[in-house]
Ligand SMILES: [Ca+2]
């Protein structure tokens with residue numbers, strides 16, 4: 001009874017918490033919608049597949065250095081070979097007051113541990129070469145580092161750090177930059193089933209880093225990582241990505257880098273950049289035409305070389321059993337992951353509630369101990385007496401139940417025969433037993449009541465004084481037995497009448 005009330009109470013509280021949480025979320029969203037900045041895509045500071053690279057191996061509006069290899073759908077900043085470094089930078093430096101970048105990348109390697117890491121930059125000059133994840137040290141601006149390798153051996157890598165620099169600071173490699181980080185979060189970004197996404201927002205002098213861990217195909221599954229308030233960045237800066245490997249090596253691949261200019265609501269949106277110069281436009285158009293022609297040519301060649309494919313073009317459309325199993329396992333894991341996330345949130349709320357209960361009870365207990373140790377002791381003794389008497393009551397009840405079941409067994413065994421006298425005898429026995437039990441209970445109740453008159457039952461959140469409840473149970477059992485007896489008797493009489 002007490003448990004079910006507590007459970008109901010808890011459920012009601014959890015419901016209330018959810019309601020409050022949801023309403024506060026919707027409030028926050030409504031507030032956010034009102035103040036959402038205007039967002040404009042800036043193609044000159046962005047790249048993205050599938051036609052990322054031009055015929056001459058360059059990326060439009062970007063420069064790449066070191067071991068970086070641009071291809072059609074990604075830029076491999078470093079291949080997974082020892083001591084490699086590479087980077088890619090915007091050709092020009094925009095002067096956006098507020099901006100947001102979304103970088104999609106993969107860090108993959110065969111080892112359990114990888115190195116060294118990847119960095120996303122906003123700096124006053126292109127750090128084309130250097131030893132900070134493949135870019136120049138003493139940068140002026142900010143770097144967001146995805147540090148794979150644990151240089152200081154504190155077992156806190158992979159980690160994501162935001163490190164600001166005014167052009168004078170030398171990066172603290174030995175301590176993994178922890179002495180210089182403005183904010184950080186522990187995230188494993190290596191070897192994820194889907195690309196990892198970083199959304200870095202610099203808005204009203206606040207930098208926020210959100211990470212999509214690459215566990216699900218959901219592109220918007222971002223989680224908060226780090227935030228730096230009152231961050232003053234140079235007015236003009238180059239965007240860039242760099243990476244490096246060491247003794248251990250990972251592939252560092254950037255799939256896309258999208259830049260958006262943000263404008264505060266109410267403020268005039270800046271005029272779009274002028275048209276692309278005619279020369280450049282013609283160059284891209286020519287490039288595109290060549291590409292199309294090349295593609296058509298290759299398609300034809302391929303079809304000529306593989307005439308058998310025309311007859312079986314759908315072979316690839318069916319996945320193999322292994323592929324399907326893998327996909328199903330993966331999807332299942334994803335669902336479990338999401339469920340666990342949700343359960344975790346709920347559990348946290350319940351735990352919090354429970355903690356409050358425990359605190360309240362502990363406080364109450366301390367108060368009691370402080371105010372009357374003797375009274376407490378007396379109550380303890382009282383409680384023990386009560387418990388022992390209740391145990392006795394239980395003993396009697398079980399005895400009664402045994403004798404009852406014995407009787408029932410006998411009664412059912414004799415039901416077929418004409419055993420009128422024996423049945424009467426059994427019922428008399430039951431009656432006698434019941435009288436005995438009743439007497440015992442009454443004496444116990446008396447025993448319990450005497451000290452009660454002197455002192456009230458202690459108000460302790462343990463199942464309290466159960467004797468009255470038990471007494472009612474006995475009364476109910478007795479009544480049931482009598483009803484049973486009467487029914488049985490009337491049946492017997494009805495059976496007897498049949499013979500006349
Ligand atoms: Ca490191």
Ligand SMILES: [Ca+2]
Nearest residue numbers: 150152156176
């Ligand atoms: Ca470390």
